[in-house]
Amino acid sequence: MMTETRTDRSLLLAVGEGDRSALHELYNRHAPWLMFRLRRRCSDTGMVEEVVQDTFIAVWRKADTYTGAGEVGAWMWGIAIRRLVDHLRRTRNLEPLREDRSATVVSAEDQVLVGVEFGDLAGAIDRLSPELRAVVQATLVDGLTMKEASQLLGIPTGTVKTRMMRARARLREELA
Amino acid sequence: MSWHVEPEMLEAYAHTAIDDAHAYSIEAHLVSCGECRAQIATLGDQKELETLWTEINGAITVPTPGIIERGLLRLGVKDHVARLLAATPSLSVSWLGGLILALGFAVTAAHLSSRGFLMFVVLAPLLPLAGVAVAYGPRVDPTYEIGLAAPLSSFHLLLVRASAVLTTSGGLAFVASLALPQKDWAMVTWLIPSLGLTLASLALTSVISPLRAATGLAFVWVSGSALALYYAANTAATAEDLFGGIVQLVMVLVTVASVALLFGRRGSFERGVRH
Amino acid sequence: MNSVRIEDAVKRFGSTRALDGVSLEASEGITGLLGPNGAGKTTLLKVLATVMSLDSGSIEIFGRDPSRHRHRLDIRRRLGYMPQEPGFHRSFTAFEFIDYVAILKEMTDRKARHAEVDRVIALTGLEKVAHKKIKALSGGMRRRVALSQALLGDPRLLILDEPTAGLDPEQRLRFREVMSRLGEERSILLSTHQTEDVAALCPRVIVMNHGKMLFEGTPKDLREVARGSVWFSEARAPEARLSWRTGEGVHRNIGTAPPGANLVDPSVEDGYLLLLGDEAFIEAAWRRSRQCAGRPWFTGRYR
Numbered sequence: 001m002m003t004e005t006r007t008d009r010s011l012l013l014a015v016g017e018g019d020r021s022a023l024h025e026l027y028n029r030h031a032p033w034l035m036f037r038l039r040r041r042c043s044d045t046g047m048v049e050e051v052v053q054d055t056f057i058a059v060w061r062k063a064d065t066y067t068g069a070g071e072v073g074a075w076m077w078g079i080a081i082r083r084l085v086d087h088l089r090r091t092r093n094l095e096p097l098r099e100d101r102s103a104t105v106v107s108a109e110d111q112v113l114v115g116v117e118f119g120d121l122a123g124a125i126d127r128l129s130p131e132l133r134a135v136v137q138a139t140l141v142d143g144l145t146m147k148e149a150s151q152l153l154g155i156p157t158g159t160v161k162t163r164m165m166r167a168r169a170r171l172r173e174e175l176a
Numbered sequence: 177m178s179w180h181v182e183p184e185m186l187e188a189y190a191h192t193a194i195d196d197a198h199a200y201s202i203e204a205h206l207v208s209c210g211e212c213r214a215q216i217a218t219l220g221d222q223k224e225l226e227t228l229w230t231e232i233n234g235a236i237t238v239p240t241p242g243i244i245e246r247g248l249l250r251l252g253v254k255d256h257v258a259r260l261l262a263a264t265p266s267l268s269v270s271w272l273g274g275l276i277l278a279l280g281f282a283v284t285a286a287h288l289s290s291r292g293f294l295m296f297v298v299l300a301p302l303l304p305l306a307g308v309a310v311a312y313g314p315r316v317d318p319t320y321e322i323g324l325a326a327p328l329s330s331f332h333l334l335l336v337r338a339s340a341v342l343t344t345s346g347g348l349a350f351v352a353s354l355a356l357p358q359k360d361w362a363m364v365t366w367l368i369p370s371l372g373l374t375l376a377s378l379a380l381t382s383v384i385s386p387l388r389a390a391t392g393l394a395f396v397w398v399s400g401s402a403l404a405l406y407y408a409a410n411t412a413a414t415a416e417d418l419f420g421g422i423v424q425l426v427m428v429l430v431t432v433a434s435v436a437l438l439f440g441r442r443g444s445f446e447r448g449v450r451h
Numbered sequence: 452m453n454s455v456r457i458e459d460a461v462k463r464f465g466s467t468r469a470l471d472g473v474s475l476e477a478s479e480g481i482t483g484l485l486g487p488n489g490a491g492k493t494t495l496l497k498v499l500a501t502v503m504s505l506d507s508g509s510i511e512i513f514g515r516d517p518s519r520h521r522h523r524l525d526i527r528r529r530l531g532y533m534p535q536e537p538g539f540h541r542s543f544t545a546f547e548f549i550d551y552v553a554i555l556k557e558m559t560d561r562k563a564r565h566a567e568v569d570r571v572i573a574l575t576g577l578e579k580v581a582h583k584k585i586k587a588l589s590g591g592m593r594r595r596v597a598l599s600q601a602l603l604g605d606p607r608l609l610i611l612d613e614p615t616a617g618l619d620p621e622q623r624l625r626f627r628e629v630m631s632r633l634g635e636e637r638s639i640l641l642s643t644h645q646t647e648d649v650a651a652l653c654p655r656v657i658v659m660n661h662g663k664m665l666f667e668g669t670p671k672d673l674r675e676v677a678r679g680s681v682w683f684s685e686a687r688a689p690e691a692r693l694s695w696r697t698g699e700g701v702h703r704n705i706g707t708a709p710p711g712a713n714l715v716d717p718s719v720e721d722g723y724l725l726l727l728g729d730e731a732f733i734e735a736a737w738r739r740s741r742q743c744a745g746r747p748w749f750t751g752r753y754r
Contacts, residue, residue, distance in 0.1 A: 008210075020236070027229055032220035033206050033213050036190050040199060049224070053232055057578050060236045061569055073207040090621065125197035133196055141200045235579045242542065255561055256554045263540045263551055318538025319552070322600060324502045325532035325610075326555035327524055333555075443520055447504060 008072035016063035023060055034080050047087050055080040081142045085152045124174035132167040181212050190219045264337045266307035279352035286356050294415055298401045300349045300366035305373045307341040309390030331445040342374055365419050372427035375434035382441035453478045454608055454638040460508035462494050469494040471662035481634040483653030484642040491662040492642040493535050500532040500610045531601035535612035541586040545596045552600040571599040590617045611641040615648050627652050646720040658726055665726055670719045677717035677725045682708045
């Protein structure tokens with residue numbers, strides 16, 4: 001196996017300066033898991049491939065906008081999931097998405113919910129209705145805003161909010 | 177990090193054969209764990225990944241600028257000026273090739289007879305004239321209208337392109353004139369007429385279209401030259417003397433008048449299409 | 452403040468009056484110009500884009516007079532213009548071409564300019580073809596390149612002459628998306644043949660014909676023009692000005708409805724057709740017949 005000498009950050013820095021081989025290395029490291037993760041959210045293989053492609057073109061162009069806060073992987077996922085929302089929205093003919101990129105503030109409590117496996121969280125999530133689980137996935141796991149989640153799922157923003165509240169209440173109840 | 181996802185679990189995840197709750201947990205871990213990312217990378221479809229990379233690589237390719245633009249950059253021209261010039265039809269490779277061909281014929285003719293030399297003197301000023309006519313304007317620049325609506329002065333653009341055209345065709349004509357049989361001042365007889373005709377066409381462009389201005393001037397220049405030759409044939413004066421004397425004087429006057437007219441009417445270049 | 456104000460504008464080409472006393476004001480938001488070919492839309496937009504001057508009448512853009520040199524420059528610095536038939540330097544790549552226009556827009560700093568070019572390329576979704584030569588691009592892609600250059604420098608006034616011509620449905624959707632996002636803080640004037648564009652996009656519609664403005668209002672107002680004049684019938688209605696068989700097999704008629712007619716809710720297109728009369732009927736007939744080539748369903752009648 002290849003030894004990974006350079007960190008993702010230094011690769012991204014090099015990409016910002018136009019280093020194509022650095023982008024290739026980032027692609028080798030990150031494209032596979034991004035693709036698997038997208039595939040769980042979209043069954044259309046062609047669309048997933050396009051999203052991955054768009055994502056790395058965006059990484060190439062926007063590498064210098066990476067602020068250094070947070071994991072490179074998380075940053076890339078943020079790009080990828082938004083590209084997926086864009087693609088889905090376009091095929092679904094939905095209303096235009098207004099410029100609103102204010103990220104959702106994920107509370108520490110929420111992060112614990114998805115970050116680590118403990119207790120019977122897995123069971124609790126599993127017992128949520130598919131509708132509630134979809135909202136948990138879009139907002140907590142994928143880090144979308146309420147508005148973006150509503151675009152992704154094709155339901156009004158208000159509904160996303162109420163479903164999220166119900167999902168949290170259910171999870172707390174089960175874990176208590 | 178010491179905790180890693182079990183290989184079987186990763187495989188189940190990759191085949192979407194795992195429940196959502198475990199999937200979320202794996203996904204949260206993958207974001208921050210390089211080792212597990214490398215592990216799951218081995219499960220990916222390598223062929224698909226390679227094809228995708230080829231496509232990405234193609235899309236991010238920044239092509240090297242065209243040959244003219246590269247040449248200009250090497251000469252130290254600023255990149256934005258080089259781009260403005262690269263869009264000039266009369267600075268294209270094919271145009272320059274045409275110039276070299278025309279000059280080559282004229283030089284050959286000059287070696288064959290003294291009439292041939294006069295042909296060179298009449299022809300050389302027509303080349304920058306034609307070049308400037310197709311350098312900028314409503315009919316020749318495909319983006320003329322977009323350019324007009326943009327703040328960069330059309331007059332400025334015209335001058336930048338005209339001087340580039342004048343320099344290249346003048347330079348080529350000079351190189352060609354070194355190959356002429358005449359080795360005295362006569363070999364640059366074409367220089368002042370070139371300047372005069374080109375500037376006159378620019379000045380006229382403030383009133384009529386560049387193509388019309390150039391055609392009209394070319395007609396006047398060729399018939400004037402024919403008259404001079406006719407006059408020389410019937411008097412004691414030689415054609416060489418006429419082109420070296422009176423023609424030079426007339427063209428100096430034309431040059432001065434054109435510059436005055438050009439700058440006096442510069443505003444008309446910004447006003448827009450007349451039709 | 453109004454971004455655009457035109458009063459009694461007249462422009463003649465020979466003996467025809469391309470603009471025959473047009474007066475209009477526009478502020479922020481999207482204004483759609485509808486009208487058949489030769490209605491004067493393109494002339495009006497050229498005048499607004501400062502590439503053509505008026506024979507008489509007055510025009511002010513951002514309170515400035517485009518016939519004065521210094522004012523014109525101020526206007527051009529805040530203007531994006533997409534001509535009806537934009538020409539391209541075909542040997543340039545899409546990126547190089549947009550970069551070229553950015554230079555014409557006085558952006559000399561290379562880094563900042565390239566960032567701006569990248570921004571408009573992303574806005575119109577051209578990332579994947581940005582480095583292809585323009586001569587290798589499809590018509591729809593070229594329209595997007597033309598639109599991109601108009602968006603450079605984030606202009607306050609956008610003049611777009613038939614921006615949706617030649618776009619496929621998905622591209623059209625994307626265009627509407629970009630426009631509705633931009634139209635919130637900018638003035639956009641666009642011309643189109645498509646009443647659907649106007650209905651989906653423009654809070655304000657102007658219908659022109661023969662150099663004159665026939666209508667000004669919201670798409671809803673335009674629809675209301677045809678209220679009570681659209682009805683369904685089993686057979687072609689002889690009294691209708693325009694009558695065609697719909698997909699459901701019944702005839703849709705526009706005109707003066709006979710008593711007891713089965714009136715239906717009018718569409719924006721109905722209002723437009725009724726307003727323009729014969730010319731629009733002919734044009735719509737032609738367009739419809741092209742859309743449904745080979746299906747002999749159109750039985751238009753105009754008087």
